[in-house]
Amino acid sequence: MTRTVHTRADLAAARAELPGRVAVVMTMGALHAGHEELLRTARSAAEHVVVTVFVNPLQFGPNEDFDRYPRTLEADLEVCRRAGADLVFAPSVAEMYPGGQPAVRVNPGLLGEELEGSTRPGFFHGVLTVVLKLLNLVRPQLAFFGEKDYQQLTMVRRMVRDLDVPVEIVGVPTVREPDGLALSSRNRYLSPAERKTALALSAALHAGAEAAARGLDNEAVLGTAHRVFAETGPVARLDYLVLTDPDLEPGPPPGPARLLVAAWVGRTRLIDNLPIHLAAPSGPANP
Numbered sequence: 001m002t003r004t005v006h007t008r009a010d011l012a013a014a015r016a017e018l019p020g021r022v023a024v025v026m027t028m029g030a031l032h033a034g035h036e037e038l039l040r041t042a043r044s045a046a047e048h049v050v051v052t053v054f055v056n057p058l059q060f061g062p063n064e065d066f067d068r069y070p071r072t073l074e075a076d077l078e079v080c081r082r083a084g085a086d087l088v089f090a091p092s093v094a095e096m097y098p099g100g101q102p103a104v105r106v107n108p109g110l111l112g113e114e115l116e117g118s119t120r121p122g123f124f125h126g127v128l129t130v131v132l133k134l135l136n137l138v139r140p141q142l143a144f145f146g147e148k149d150y151q152q153l154t155m156v157r158r159m160v161r162d163l164d165v166p167v168e169i170v171g172v173p174t175v176r177e178p179d180g181l182a183l184s185s186r187n188r189y190l191s192p193a194e195r196k197t198a199l200a201l202s203a204a205l206h207a208g209a210e211a212a213a214r215g216l217d218n219e220a221v222l223g224t225a226h227r228v229f230a231e232t233g234p235v236a237r238l239d240y241l242v243l244t245d246p247d248l249e250p251g252p253p254p255g256p257a258r259l260l261v262a263a264w265v266g267r268t269r270l271i272d273n274l275p276i277h278l279a280a281p282s283g284p285a286n287p
């Protein structure tokens with residue numbers, strides 16, 4: 001049975017009745033098959049699954065989509081029931097932030113100012129603060145996050161390591177539509193024409209990954225990705241398309257790397273990323 005609670009007192013009481021290993025899946029609702037994959041993976045790894053549904057105002061900028069973000073709690077509860085979640089915590093903003101916006105927030109450090117943090121100032125302060133609060137309220141052994149939000153997953157791992165938070169973070173590969181588009185709650189903002197343009201993100205990433213597999217160097221991999229982005233989505237507006245090392249440190253080494261993209265399609269900002277396997281640069285020939 002899936003129980004739904006809205007207050008921290010009811011959460012504490014319901015949590016106390018869950019023995020064994022507890023996994024949490026944190027969401028902003030508007031659940032889709034990507035979230036369902038997180039729920040399935042969590043279900044197979046722990047005795048109990050807790051889902052949180054909360055559109056966190058702290059991570060939205062003043063000109064972002066907090067007000068129009070889809071809120072579909074009844075449908076979300078049905079997804080949670082089907083997935084066999086034990087408990088859903090769906091608090092109000094006042095329940096999460098009873099004193100108003102918190103003065104004390106998690107500082108994400110320098111990486112928090114880059115990529116997503118560069119275009120969305122304060123975003124990772126807001127994300128890490130609510131993630132830490134939810135970890136403290138749910139007290140899970142495991143927490144599942146999607147690779148679709150790769151920088152978020154990386155930042156959460158760093159926070160847990162740097163602040164000694166007693167939880168294991170598990171990343172789940174991105175679930176895609178058959179044509180490659182990464183599932184995202186924001187896809188429902190797209191008109192049919194924008195839905196086609198949105199393919200520019202995944203097409204660019206896949207072209208970059210294929211170029212790397214063919215042995216092309218970093219520059220050619222990025223060049224290929226840029227060309228395919230422009231050809232597939234000429235009306236999309238690129239924010240960034242970068243090749244980094246898998247921990248988002250500057251400068252990809254030979255070997256594993258990550259290609260990340262963010263772009264606006266109309267008023268909708270989408271992100272995506274893929275792992276890349278760069279061939280080692282060929283050194284001077286042996287005499």
Ligand SMILES: Nc1ncnc2c1ncn2[C@@H]1O[C@H](COP(=O)(O)OP(=O)(O)OP(=O)(O)O)[C@@H](O)[C@H]1O
Binds near residue numbers: 034174183
């Ligand atoms: N396509 C996907 N595959 C795997 N995990 C996903 C996917 N989309 C979202 N997630 C993960 O689900 C969790 C909750 O994300 P969230 O509720 O913000 O959904 P979202 O689709 O990313 O929404 P948005 O469109 O607002 O970015 C996050 O850990 C996120 O990485």
Ligand SMILES: CC(C)(CO)[C@@H](O)C(=O)[O-]
Binds near residue numbers: 026027054056
């Ligand atoms: C992790 C999260 C639930 C925090 O609000 C959100 O950023 C999301 O849905 O990815």
Ligand code: BAL
Binds near residue numbers: 152
């Ligand atoms: N999906 C990550 C949360 C956000 O974009 O606000």
